[in-house]
Amino acid sequence: MDPQRRNVKRENTAYRLLTGIIFLILILLIVDFVVEYRQNRLLEERMAHKKKVERLAYYLERTNIGEISYNPKDRKYAMKLIYENIRPEEEMWIMIFAVKVFVQVGTLWREVPVIDTREKRGEYPVERLDAPYTLAVKFTIPHKNYEELMSGYMHVKVKSISYVAAEAIVREDIIEKDEEMFIYIRDDKKKGRVKTLLR
Secondary structure: OOHHHHHHHHHHHHHHHHHHHHHHHHHHHHHHHHHHHHHHHHHHHHHHHHHHHHHHHHHHEEEEEEEEEEEOOOOEEEEEEEEEEOOOOOOOEEEEEEEEEEEEEOOEEEEEOEEOHHHHHOOOOOEEOOOOEEEEEEEOOOOOOOOOOOOOOEEEEEEEEEEEEOOOOOOOOOEEEEEEEEEEEEEEOOOOEEEEEEO
16 A cells, blocks of 8 residues: 555544544533533522422411410310411412420420320321411410519410421422410400400
C-alpha cells in the first residue's frame, strides 16, 4: 500500500475517532441537561406541594372551642372542639392526634387530665375537612389555687396537636400543627352551668 493511501486511512480513522468522541460528549451533555431539568422540575413540584400543605394547615384550617359544660356528678368538664376548612372546595385531610388542657396556677401552666374516648378505642381517624368536624373531650381541673386574671374565672389553655395533608394517602409533606387557644372559665358547680370568655 502506498504511503499516501496509508495517510488518508489514518486521517479517516482519526477523524472517525474524534467525531465519535465529540458525539459521545454531546450525548453526555444532553443526558446531563435532561436529568438536571427533571430534578429541578421534581424539586419545584415538591416545593409547590409543601407550600400548598403549609397554606392548608396555617391559613385555611381553623380550630375553635365550641360549647363547654360541667357535670357535677362526675366533676368533669365536657368540651367540643370544632375543626374547619374555611375553603372546603380545597381538599384537606386532618388527623387530630391529641388535645391537652392546662390551667394557670400562679405563673405556671399545670396540665390537667383529659379523657379522649378515641384513646381507649385506639382510633385516630383521618378526616376530610369539607364540613366542620367536631371532637368532644372531657377534663377535670383538680387545682383549687388557680390564677384569677379575671375575678372568679380560671385561665385555661387548650392545645390541639394535629396533622394536616392535601390528600388521603400521603406520600410526603404532612404538617404537624400545634395550636393553642386560651379561654376563661367560670362555673356554678352546683347547677352545672359554665360561663366562658374567649381570649
